[in-house]
Amino acid sequence: ISTLLMIIKNLIVAAAVVSARTYADFTTEATFEIKKCDIHKLDEAPATQVVMTREEGLQYYRTMQTIRRMELKADQLYKQKIIRGFCHLYDGQEACAVGIEAGINLTDHLITAYRAHGYTYTRGGTVKEIMAELTGRRGGIAKGKGGSMHMYTKHFYGGNGIVGAQVPLGAGVALACKYLGNNELCVSLYGDGAANQGQIFETYNMAALWKLPAIFICENNRYGMGTSVERAAASTDYYKRGDFIPGLRVDGMDVLCVREATKFAADHCRSGKGPMLMELQTYRYHGHSMSDPGVSYRTREEIQEVRGKSDPISMLKDRMLSNNMASIEELKEIDVAVRKEIEDAAQFATTDPEPPLEELCNHIFYNNPALEVRGTNPWTKLKSVS
Amino acid sequence: RLKNIVLGWNDLLCSKPMMVRDALNQAMDEELERDERVFLLGEEVAQYDGAYKVSRGLWKKYGDKRIIDTPITEMGFAGIAVGAAMAGLRPICEFMTFNFSMQAIDQIINSAAKTYYMSAGFQAVPIVFRGPNGASAGVAAQHSQCFAAWYAHCPGLKVVSPWNAEDAKGLLKSAIRDDNPVVFLENELMYGVPFEMSEESQSKDFTIPIGKAKVERQGTHVSLVSHSRYVSHCLDAAVVLAKEGIECEVINLRTIRPLDVECIETSVMKTNHLVTVEGGWPQFGVGAEICARIMEGPAFNYLDAPATRVTGVDIPMPYAKILEDNSLPQIKDIIFSVKKTLNV
Numbered sequence: 001i002s003t004l005l006m007i008i009k010n011l012i013v014a015a016a017v018v019s020a021r022t023y024a025d026f027t028t029e030a031t032f033e034i035k036k037c038d039i040h041k042l043d044e045a046p047a048t049q050v051v052m053t054r055e056e057g058l059q060y061y062r063t064m065q066t067i068r069r070m071e072l073k074a075d076q077l078y079k080q081k082i083i084r085g086f087c088h089l090y091d092g093q094e095a096c097a098v099g100i101e102a103g104i105n106l107t108d109h110l111i112t113a114y115r116a117h118g119y120t121y122t123r124g125g126t127v128k129e130i131m132a133e134l135t136g137r138r139g140g141i142a143k144g145k146g147g148s149m150h151m152y153t154k155h156f157y158g159g160n161g162i163v164g165a166q167v168p169l170g171a172g173v174a175l176a177c178k179y180l181g182n183n184e185l186c187v188s189l190y191g192d193g194a195a196n197q198g199q200i201f202e203t204y205n206m207a208a209l210w211k212l213p214a215i216f217i218c219e220n221n222r223y224g225m226g227t228s229v230e231r232a233a234a235s236t237d238y239y240k241r242g243d244f245i246p247g248l249r250v251d252g253m254d255v256l257c258v259r260e261a262t263k264f265a266a267d268h269c270r271s272g273k274g275p276m277l278m279e280l281q282t283y284r285y286h287g288h289s290m291s292d293p294g295v296s297y298r299t300r301e302e303i304q305e306v307r308g309k310s311d312p313i314s315m316l317k318d319r320m321l322s323n324n325m326a327s328i329e330e331l332k333e334i335d336v337a338v339r340k341e342i343e344d345a346a347q348f349a350t351t352d353p354e355p356p357l358e359e360l361c362n363h364i365f366y367n368n369p370a371l372e373v374r375g376t377n378p379w380t381k382l383k384s385v386s
Numbered sequence: 387r388l389k390n391i392v393l394g395w396n397d398l399l400c401s402k403p404m405m406v407r408d409a410l411n412q413a414m415d416e417e418l419e420r421d422e423r424v425f426l427l428g429e430e431v432a433q434y435d436g437a438y439k440v441s442r443g444l445w446k447k448y449g450d451k452r453i454i455d456t457p458i459t460e461m462g463f464a465g466i467a468v469g470a471a472m473a474g475l476r477p478i479c480e481f482m483t484f485n486f487s488m489q490a491i492d493q494i495i496n497s498a499a500k501t502y503y504m505s506a507g508f509q510a511v512p513i514v515f516r517g518p519n520g521a522s523a524g525v526a527a528q529h530s531q532c533f534a535a536w537y538a539h540c541p542g543l544k545v546v547s548p549w550n551a552e553d554a555k556g557l558l559k560s561a562i563r564d565d566n567p568v569v570f571l572e573n574e575l576m577y578g579v580p581f582e583m584s585e586e587s588q589s590k591d592f593t594i595p596i597g598k599a600k601v602e603r604q605g606t607h608v609s610l611v612s613h614s615r616y617v618s619h620c621l622d623a624a625v626v627l628a629k630e631g632i633e634c635e636v637i638n639l640r641t642i643r644p645l646d647v648e649c650i651e652t653s654v655m656k657t658n659h660l661v662t663v664e665g666g667w668p669q670f671g672v673g674a675e676i677c678a679r680i681m682e683g684p685a686f687n688y689l690d691a692p693a694t695r696v697t698g699v700d701i702p703m704p705y706a707k708i709l710e711d712n713s714l715p716q717i718k719d720i721i722f723s724v725k726k727t728l729n730v
Contacts, residue, residue, distance in 0.1 A: 109473065143506035150504040157472055157509065162496050168462050169497055172469020179425070179451065179475060186473075202462025209457070363503045364541055366510035367565040371644065373541075378682035386507070 029053040030323040034257045040240045040247035040277075046264035050256050054325045057316065060102065060255050061326075062334050064094035064313050067118040069342045070127050071286075074117065074134055078290045082350055083134045086161075087148050090118040092285040095312035096219055097122045099258025100187060104266055109177065111157040111170040112189035114149040115219075115284075119189070123156035127341055131349035139348060144355040145363065164190060164197030167216065171203045174214035174275075185213035185269045187262075193224020195238050204242045204275070211274035215265045216242065218279045219252065225288040226297040239279035252280030253310040283310070362386075403580035407440050409551035410572065413558035414441065414478065416590045418448055421476060424562060427454040427467055428480030428517075437482050438518065438577055464490030464515070468497045471513040471567075478562060481517035484533045484571065491536075498567040499542030512565045516558070519547070519571035520614065520665045521703060521714055530703035532666030534613065537569040538643040538675070544596055545643040547571045549617040551581040553640055556594030564596060571642075573615045599646035601653065605635030608659040608724050611650055611676060613639040616663045616715060623720040632724065642672060650676060651685040659727050660685075660693040663715055668697040694727045696720055 031051050039045045052060075071091040077083045090097070097118040100110070112119050120130050125141050133140030134148055141151045151159040157173060160166040170188025177184040190200065195218050207214045218238040222229055229236045239247035246268070250261040258280060265276040283306045287294025294303070320326045361373040361384035373382045404412075417424050430437045432445035432455040445453040456463040460481065467479035481487040487494065498511045520532040538545040546561055546568060548554040554572070561568040586592055602617060603624055610620040617638045624634035635653050639646065654660050660680060662673035673695035680686055680693055699713045 111469075142504065142508065145506045146504045152505040152508045157469070158501075158505070160497070162492055165465060165492055165497055168465025168493065169469035169472065171462075172466035172471070173473040174469075175466055176470045176473035176475045179470070186469075199459075199461040199465060202457070202459035203466070205457060205459065206462055206466060210454075363505075363507040365544075365566045366502055366507070366512075 025324070026054055026326065027324045030325060032256055032319060034254055034260065035251045037257070037261055038239065038249035040237075040242075040249075041244070042246045042248070046248065046260040050260050052256060052319075054320075056102070057320045057325050058330075058334070060098050061313070061316055061320070061331065062338065063098045063122065064255065064316065065335060065338045066127060066341065067091075067094045067097065067121055068313060069338050070121065070130065070345070071117060073342050073346050074131070075286065075290065077131075077135065077346065077349070083148070083290075084136075085147055086114065087134065087290040088115040088288065089286040089290070090115050090284070092306070092312075093219060093221060093252070093282045094118060095255040095258055096217075096252050096280050096282050099255040100217065100262050102255070102259040103262025104185070104187060106155065108184050108266075109155045109157070109170075109173045109186040110189070111160065111166045111173065111186065113160050113163065113166055113191060113194060115191070116149065116151060116159040119156065120151040120153060120159065123153050125151060125153045125156075127345040128348050131345045132352050135349040135352075136354060137349060137352035138355045139352040143359070164194040164199050166190065167194070167197070167200045168203045170216075171207045171212055171214050171275075174207065174212040175210065177213050178211075183270060185215060185266060187215045187217060189217045189219055191224060192218060192220040192222065192229050192236075192238060193227070193232065195220075195241060196233055204245055204277075207275040208242075208245050211272060213269040213272075214275040215262070215269060216245070216275060216277045218277070219282055220279050221282050221284045223284075223288070223297060226292065228297065239277055242275075242277040245275050245277045247277040247279065249279045249281065252282030253312045253315065255312060255316055358383075404551045404583045405578055405580045406548075406551045406554045406572075407438065407577040409555040409583070410440050410558055411442060411444070413555045413562070414444060415447070417559055417562040418444065418452060420590070423474065423476045424478065425452040425454065425475060426478045426480065427456050427463060429456055429458055429482050431455060431480050436480075438574060440572075440577065441480070460486050460489040461493060464493040465497060467513055468493050468511060471498070471511045472501070472509055476512050476562065478514045478516060481515065483522075483529060483574070484517055484519040485529050485531055487515065487517070487533065494537070494543070494567070494569070495540055499540050501542075502566070503542055510565050511567050514558075514561045514564075514568045514570055516561075516570035517572060518574040518577075520573055521698070521710075522574045524705060524707065524710065525703075526705045527702035532664070532698070533569075534571055534642050534664070534666055535671045535675075537571075538645075538672065542567065543643060544568045544641070545571065546596055546641050547613040548640065549576070549614055549638050550579075552583055552587050553594060553638070555583075555587060556592055557596065557640060560593040560596050563593065568596070571614065576615055579618075594640065597641045597644045597646060599640055599649040600638045601635060601649070602638045603634065603636040605633040605657065607633050607657055608661055608728060609635045609637060609650065609653040609657045610661050610663060610720070610724070611637045611639065611653075612663040613642060613672065614665065616665055619715060619717050619720055620663055623717045623724065626717070626721055627724060632728065632730070634724065639672075645675065645679065647679050647683065650680065651683050654680060654685040655688045658688050658690040660689065661696060661720070661723050661727055662693070663696040663720055665698050665714055667700050668695060669700065671695070671697060673697055691727050691729065694723050696723045
């Protein structure tokens with residue numbers, strides 16, 4: 001029996017050694033060939049041979065998967081009528097948010113439009129507070145007062161509902177960076193629909209004139225609501241629309257492409273050369289919002305094709321597996337962990353109470369003595385504190 | 387000798403008269419000096435010294451970084467100003483006139499006014515939008531609109547409308563120091579009008595609180611409530627009416643939002659009669675709001691007659707002088723309305 005126990009013990013030790021060796025066997029970093037960016041008014045393009053470490057890969061994977069599952073959960077909750085109003089989902093575009101964040105620092109600044117849940121997450125918001133904001137609860141990132149389109153966190157200025165308005169705002173943040181001399185920059189995102197807005201061209205002009213550290217990024221997902229780019233823009237070369245501003249057209253489905261282009265643009269800005277423009281060619285699987293099935297202006301085949309050939313998460317997964325940077329089990333573990341995180345967040349978001357009515361009128365003014373707010377009738381006098 | 391002594395004391399107690407534009411200039415100069423985060427942007431504010439010379443000398447003193455000439459792109463530069471405020475600066479965004487602010491109104495309302503609320507107190511927007519508002523002289527329909535009612539309609543904004551030079555200085559300093567979006571409505575016709583400045587207004591820390599009206603003239607028979615240029619008209623009307631034994635109490639609102647209803651109520655409860663005077667159009671205007679608020683409050687029971695509004699004529703502003711003059715409240719209109727209200 002003691003011999004048998006010895007054998008069993010050795011087998012256990014051997015198994016431990018084998019699994020330890022399996023983890024140590026992973027490639028710690030690999031070089032990848034990525035698509036070359038189209039350039040406008042530039043002499044150089046971002047690198048096409050880029051290094052990704054195993055850690056980076058796992059982090060990008062986890063972040064993109066979190067965004068993906070969070071958005072799908074939001075879809076579910078919306079159909080159950082637990083989320084109401086507008087809900088613009090980001091699934092398909094994950095490589096943009098994750099790639100951009102990988103190319104800048106958390107101390108930099110970012111602003112986007114209403115398809116903002118992914119960015120709220122990459123900028124530091126938690127899934128829990130994002131989902132609770134969607135369900136309008138007091139634990140929401142904006143205490144339930146903003147909703148899907150108005151989420152804010154440090155160095156993240158929303159979440160903006162008016163198409164195009166966020167672009168001048170972002171240039172203003174960049175102006176503050178230059179004014180304060182802090183070597184920070186501001187990324188201002190907008191879609192292919194917004195790209196035709198006049199205020200964006202006004203912003204290009206001032207940003208270039210004053211050499212603001214601004215990166216303007218057009219997330220071109222081919223459709224402005226139900227209108228395809230060909231039907232909306234006389235020129236669909238969005239990366240050239242900044243005219244005198246140098247531009248890059250980037251594969252927005254490849255997180256490494258987005259990262260490299262962002263780093264390239266960030267270096268340009270930080271060197272004091274002024275703004276840069278990036279067009280990320282990407283795709284949204286959902287319609288414009290939850291009220292749009294998304295199949296009246298594009299075919300299901302098209303959606304399936306993008307999903308099959310260019311899904312950002314699948315692409316990263318394939319890269320990591322084929323370069324022995326991770327195992328299928330490891331990635332599955334991440335999937336399971338993400339699913340749990342989302343489930344817990346959804347649980348919180350559906351059980352957390354709604355904001356208290358006493359706080360209805362708060363947050364009108366900052367740093368202000370309390371004021372009285374008229375209710376719906378002359379006898380109802382409500383209180384507002386900062 | 388006695389005359390010289392009196393004049394000497396007078397000089398000590400009051401300074402030389404100061405024009406409204408210089409009071410505004412001084413306010414901005416002092417605040418620019420006090421806080422490095424304050425800066426001014428707008429069309430012609432720097433090298434031209436300001437379209438109406440309100441920012442004269444500031445660019446020479448503070449340079450390109452803090453006094454910024456913008457292209458003629460209101461929506462763009464107002465948005466940039468709001469973004470800068472979100473990121474920690476304290477911009478003063480000048481509109482050459484508030485008529486042009488309509489191009490930028492989305493940034494003022496949706497990006498500035500509503501953000502602190504939408505973010506549940508996370509994101510403040512300490513910005514001042516300033517410039518001339520209302521009618522000028524002979525500039526016709528597109529350049530003469532009063533925006534007091536438009537902006538005062540919106541929660542999240544403070545709307546200030548100074549009358550004299552002291553108002554201009556004290557209120558602009560308060561507006562710049564306020565951590566919230568303030569719409570500061572000046573008046574082009576008042577820029578060149580000189581006013582005595584009190585001793586205390588000489589101080590670099592002189593501010594006038596936003597949200598408090600001022601009783602410019604005590605009276606017992608009727609409360610005349612006005613803002614901006616029409617305060618002068620009310621005071622002039624009061625002088626004429628006094629000769630006929632009618633004593634008007636003249637209230638200078640100073641702030642449109644938040645409205646100092648208490649001041650108006652206290653006055654109405656004393657005089658029992660209310661006449662509001664404004665340059666803007668009557669429908670859904672400042673006077674309309676005052677009347678509604680009086681109805682809803684304790685002062686209603688003290689009214690001996692319905693409240694009266696004296697306003698601009700409900701038309702786009704015409705050009706010809708005779709037409710323009712008859713499109714705006716004149717002193718005789720105020721006198722007429724007071725007498726009708728008092729039934730004399």
